[in-house]
Amino acid sequence: MKMLKSTAAILTLLFCFNITSAQEEEMTPKKYENPEYYMVSYVKFHPGKSGEAKKIIDEYFIPTSQQAGTDGPVMHLNMITGEWDMMIVWHMKEGLESLNWEMSPDDIKWEKAFMAMAGGKEKGMDISKQWESYIKGSKSHLGRKHKPKPEKQ
Template identity: 40%
Template sequence: MKKWFTRLTMACLFACLFCLTASAQDLKAKKMDNPQWKWVVLIDFKPGKNDRANEIIRNYFMKADQSAGLPGPSYALDLMSGDWDILVSFDMKGGVDDLNWEISPDDEKWMKAIGTLAGSPDKAKAILDEWASLIQRETRFLAKVHK
């Protein structure tokens, strides 16, 4: 039985290699037609910290988006099952070129807006530090909208 499985596996590998070699000859350069890129963020808050996190989102983050004239997330979901508390998606209006910014012009606008809302840049930093303290873990994914 083990020999049979090994032979089948080897046959499949050779078939895949043949297909890749044959199709590689037919490949031509092709750029994606207007891809839409997003950052997808999953956040798991520390136990008992969801309410405070939602207060910061409502009272600062959403208001900073509005004040800075920024769209905010394209969608945000409160997750009711699984290991994560929220899922947020942000459009990348500049596509993958947005990844080249250490601090983008939109980031700068947003930070000024949250500084104004908080009363000073130091108070805004304290709010952002508190936000970070509420997070158990976070992960981000670069995603392309499926057409």
């Protein structure tokens, strides 16, 4: 019985190598054509704080993006089910290069517009601290937009 299991394992391993070898002969390197990347963030608010958090989004964050001329989220969804209260989708207009910025030029434009809209740096910092106090937890995932291949005619 032990011999049968060992033989089966060896045959399986050899079969995998044969498939891999056949695939490698046919495969060629290929980059994605004009990939679009998105950051998807999930946010969980402390109980009873989602209304106040959404008020900050509506009164400050969205208008700041419009005023600064920077890209705000592509969309944000109020979640009905699951553990998260909100999902926010951000387009990464520079693709993966966006991840190399500690503070991008757009971040600076947004930050300056936010401070002006809030009524100064001190008030802006207070609103930011208030926003952060509403957040119980968050997580983010990176995704690439699926672009179907054109149909061959």
